[in-house]
Amino acid sequence: MKKPFWSIPALFLFVNLFGNSSFGQQVTPAAESAKGVYQYRQAAYDGIGKTYMGREISQVMGHLGAAWLERPEREQEERTDLLLEAINLKPTDVVADVGAGTGYFTFLMAPNVPKGKVLAVDIEQAMINDLNQTKKKTGFKNVxxxxxxxxxxxxxxxGVDMAIMIDAYHEFSHPREMMTHIVRALKPGGRVVLVEYRAEDPNVPIKPHHKMSVAQATKEMKAVGLSLKSVYRKLPQQHVLIFQK
Known part of the structure; x- marks a missing residue:
């Protein structure tokens, strides 16, 4: 079986090149440590030295990695068709794609919510510019x-039926604050979907801090009032974790 191109050592190079270009890890360690939410230590080679509930937050990927997000082989490597099946969108759903990047999955979801919309969230203006350009090209008015x-x-x-984070949550420099706002945005019965590379599987060729286990994700979501409802395991290397209030 052919390994994806971001396997060792390609991902090492990729994260080292682009790992500090996005989620703006300007932090105030003393203040955050005093609150007891985050702690700090010597950074691992793929982490930022900031920990949350025992997990070191990973380095991040920004706009310089846009080509990787749009790679032609992504559909087959990640089986995005199965991911669409797993999240079971309704035509009227309002979906938040948090950490949307270039909008690769945003524009796959858009046709499935013709009477709803996709809110494509990113913190980089360059990504927002890309999203707007693709929206214009594709004609999707519901993005x-x-x-x-x-x-x-x-x-x-x-205002949101579902918030989905695809290989993004583990990079959030302020996960407690982000998730608190996301939970407030959920409609009654709304869902949070985390798509993460499986930390439980040593054969998944992704750097350790860019994976998450079901147990760790469940613990972190519980801290903001969410409980695990289901786990979808049919993707080649990721699991799809679905949470609700």
């Missing part, structure tokens, strides 16, 4: 790019 911040995705309160 709305949203410029968020490292602590707030800028979503409408009680």
């Amino acid at each position: 709305e790019p949203v410029l968020g911040t490292i602590t707030d995705p800028k979503l409408p309160a009680n």
